Amino acid sequence: MDRSQIPDIVIGRLPLYLRALRHLEQAGFQITSSQDLGERLGISPAQIRKDLSLFGEFGKQGTGYTVSNLITELKRILNVESDWPVALIGVGDLGRAIANYGGFTHRGFSIEYLFDNDPEKIGTEIKGVPIKAIEEITETIKEAKVKIAMIATPAEAAQAVADMLVEAGITAILNYAPISISVPSHVQVEYTDPIVHLQQMAYYLT
Amino acid sequence: MDRSQIPDIVIGRLPLYLRALRHLEQAGFQITSSQDLGERLGISPAQIRKDLSLFGEFGKQGTGYTVSNLITELKRILNVESDWPVALIGVGDLGRAIANYGGFTHRGFSIEYLFDNDPEKIGTEIKGVPIKAIEEITETIKEAKVKIAMIATPAEAAQAVADMLVEAGITAILNYAPISISVPSHVQVEYTDPIVHLQQMAYYLT
DNA sequence: TAGATTGTTAATCGATTAACAATC
DNA sequence: TAGATTGTTAATCGATTAACAATC
Structure with missing residues (x-):
């Protein structure tokens, strides 16, 4: 099916399937079923089959799905067959934790560029990646043709940084700063803000 | 309207409204409109009015909403009128960043309990909060009647920690570990996993 | 008054689920 | 063969949007 007519909400579930499948693989399971996956993820089996069917026929009636095969397909x-280079802007506590996190590689991403505006940090490195000055964003990213960036600056700086990133050719931004940023329509933005999740749960607390 | 029949998806948007309103307040705006809020958030004005109308009438025809008033209502x-005490389990790079992050207070949450299994860390403190041993989770949380916890352990430990938390009386868990955990139905779980967001965006990259 | 914006209804749109033939 | 599970259709369910009377 034409990629452009797959609903966004389906794309959002594929990474969850992939994550669950990796754990199954790690645990030694070679096959699984929509039923099994659904139970693990809290998603109905019908939905999983429907989602996957938009991209092809990956299962076998009576048997289910081969874990390794479905991982490859997803x-x-x-x-994310190979890792995209990623730029991270803002190397405070959070940025440092992100840069040190080993979970990006082999899952589609590799943090290869770090930027901060603190002169004390510029020139130092994390896991072999040097921290550069904010002023170097445009040139560095343009030259390296980086497409994905993460913003881990304070909220006040996020919009200005986003503007620089867009200017430099970035087309996907994961924003850790607790603020909505505005970008041209050809640029994707995703947000990660723990407060949003916590407040959502607080609603149901007594 | 009866709280229990408000759609989940609406509750999920309220924190976004609240966050945008706080920024408006900070920027000195005293009133706003569904139109204005919608533009900032990328949500239709009709949807914002509909969502709010489920809880009452907070606006004024021809004028809009008073920012401070809507903040109070939300x-x-x-x-989240006052801050809930929160327990954080796992004080590695990420846990440390979370514990040091100042953005929870006054937004409904206050990290007051830290746990880790590293003897080197146990007994030390972050921002005045002592790091306790994992073994003390049950007693500490039960005694203090804490309801909310965040898991920032490695994936392998997450399920075991979740089990302890549930046992201790926790009813809301924000899971930073990249794995689905299973809990009884009276316990809420939210996930935050950057890989999921990044992979979702990667789909659209060329 | 004129203009603006709410709250709400009804229509539309899209997503989820139930069910089952196909088939391994 | 009998049992299990897929892929897919049609029905259901729920969410979003358009439109407008009410009214500030």
């Missing part, structure tokens, strides 16, 4: 569909 | 609705 990685291909999601465009 | 905080009341979301149950």
